Amino acid sequence: MSTASTPSSGAAALSLEGVTCTFVSRDDPGQRYTAVRDVDLRIAPGEFVSVVGPTGCGKSTLLNVGAGLLEPSTGKVEVFGQPLKGVNARAGYMFQAEALMPWRSALANVMAGLQFRGVPDAQAREQGEEWLRRVGLGGFGDRYPHQLSGGMRKRVALAQTLILDPDIILMDEPFSALDIQTRQLMENEVLELWAASRKAVLFITHDLDEAIAMSDRVVVLSAGPASHPIGEFVVDLPRPRDVAEIRTQPEFIALHEQIWSVLREEVLKGYAQQKRVA
Ligand SMILES: Nc1ncnc2c1ncn2[C@@H]1O[C@H](COP(=O)(O)OP(=O)(O)O)[C@@H](O)[C@H]1O
Ligand SMILES: [Mg+2]
Incomplete structure (x- = not known):
C-alpha cells in the first residue's frame, strides 16, 4: 500500500x-x-x-x-x-439509472447492442444467451425488466454492456x-x-x-x-x-x-x- x-x-x-x-x-x-x-x-x-x-x-x-x-x-x-x-x-457504459428497454425481454435487451451493430439475429441471440448464463440468468431470457428484481436487472445491464466486448x-x-x-x-x-x-x-x-x-x-x-x-x-x-x-x-x-x-x-x-x- x-x-x-x-x-x-x-x-x-x-x-x-x-x-x-x-x-x-x-x-x-x-x-x-x-x-x-x-x-x-x-x-x-x-x-x-x-x-x-x-x-x-x-x-x-x-x-x-x-x-x-x-x-x-x-x-x-x-x-x-x-x-x-x-x-x-x-468503451461500454453502465450507469446508476436503469438503462433497460422495458418493451424488450432480458434476452432482447442483451442482444440489442449486437443487433445495432448489424450482427445477424441468430448469432446475436446465441451470444445473448451465453451472456445471460454468465451473469447467472440462464433461464430468464424471456422475462421483461418489470418481471425481474433490481439485482437481476443490474445483471442484465451488465451482460448488455459486456457482450460488446469493450476495451474500456x-x-x-x-x-x-x-x-x-x-x-x-x-x-x-x-x-x-x-x-x-x-x-x-x-x-x-x-x-x-x-x-x-x-x-x-x-x-x-x-x-x-x-x-x-x-x-x-x-x-x-x-x-x-x-x-x-x-x-x-x-x-x-x-x-x-x-x-x-x-x-x-x-x-x-x-x-x-x-x-x-x-
Ligand atoms: N449539464 C450540466 N449543466 C450544469 N451543471 C452541471 C451539469 N452537469 C453537472 N453539473 C454540475 O456539476 C457538478 C458535478 O456534477 P456530477 O459530475 O454529476 O457530480 P457527481 O457525479 O460527483 O455527484 C454538480 O454541481 C452539478 O450540478
Ligand atoms: Mg454522479
Missing part, C-alpha cells in the same frame, strides 16, 4: 489530461460553474481504477468526458493513444441502489468477469469500501467547485478478492483509514455546500 505513481509506459487505455469542465447556467448564461478543473487521470489497459469523492463533486462529469458524451471546456482526452472525437467507441468499461455508481447483500454479490461477479478478460475499468462510486475492495487504484476527488484529484492510492491486496471478506482484513482497514483521512474533509465540505444550496 503506497501512494501511487501513474503507470507511464505504453499508451493508457483512457487518459484525461488537464481536463476542465465549466457549465453555463441555462437560466442565466452569465453564470458559470466549473465542476472539475485541471484533472489528470490515466487508466492503463487492464487496470481497475475507482474514483471516489463527495456527491456533486464531478465524478459523473469525468465519466461522461471519458465516454465522449461531454466535451471538456479545456484539456485532452485520449483513448489508447488516440485523441477522442465524439462518442468513445472503445465505464461504470457510474452502478450498484448504489441495491441492498448490501445483492450489491456484494454483484461486485464479486464483476470482479470475476473482469479477471477473465482484464479490461480497463473506470469505476465511479461514493462508497470507499466498494472502491477499495474492487480496485487496483483509488483516486480521491476534492469537493467542488473546481474539483480535482487530491490523493491516489494503490490497492495491492491479493486477488481474487471476496468483497465481503476483504473488508475485515487488517491491510484493508489500514488503507481505508489512510484514504478516509483524505476524503473525510471533502465529504464534509460537499455536505455543507449541499445544505447551502438546499
Whole structure:
C-alpha cells in the first residue's frame, strides 16, 4: 500500500489530461460553474481504477468526458493513444439509472447492442444467451425488466454492456441502489468477469469500501467547485478478492483509514455546500 505513481509506459487505455469542465447556467448564461478543473487521470489497459469523492463533486462529469458524451471546456482526452472525437467507441457504459428497454425481454435487451451493430439475429441471440448464463440468468431470457428484481436487472445491464466486448468499461455508481447483500454479490461477479478478460475499468462510486475492495487504484476527488484529484492510492491486496471478506482484513482497514483521512474533509465540505444550496 503506497501512494501511487501513474503507470507511464505504453499508451493508457483512457487518459484525461488537464481536463476542465465549466457549465453555463441555462437560466442565466452569465453564470458559470466549473465542476472539475485541471484533472489528470490515466487508466492503463487492464487496470481497475475507482474514483471516489463527495456527491456533486464531478465524478459523473469525468465519466461522461471519458465516454465522449461531454466535451471538456479545456484539456485532452485520449483513448489508447488516440485523441477522442465524439462518442468513445472503445468503451461500454453502465450507469446508476436503469438503462433497460422495458418493451424488450432480458434476452432482447442483451442482444440489442449486437443487433445495432448489424450482427445477424441468430448469432446475436446465441451470444445473448451465453451472456445471460454468465451473469447467472440462464433461464430468464424471456422475462421483461418489470418481471425481474433490481439485482437481476443490474445483471442484465451488465451482460448488455459486456457482450460488446469493450476495451474500456465505464461504470457510474452502478450498484448504489441495491441492498448490501445483492450489491456484494454483484461486485464479486464483476470482479470475476473482469479477471477473465482484464479490461480497463473506470469505476465511479461514493462508497470507499466498494472502491477499495474492487480496485487496483483509488483516486480521491476534492469537493467542488473546481474539483480535482487530491490523493491516489494503490490497492495491492491479493486477488481474487471476496468483497465481503476483504473488508475485515487488517491491510484493508489500514488503507481505508489512510484514504478516509483524505476524503473525510471533502465529504464534509460537499455536505455543507449541499445544505447551502438546499
Ligand atoms: N449539464 C450540466 N449543466 C450544469 N451543471 C452541471 C451539469 N452537469 C453537472 N453539473 C454540475 O456539476 C457538478 C458535478 O456534477 P456530477 O459530475 O454529476 O457530480 P457527481 O457525479 O460527483 O455527484 C454538480 O454541481 C452539478 O450540478
Ligand atoms: Mg454522479
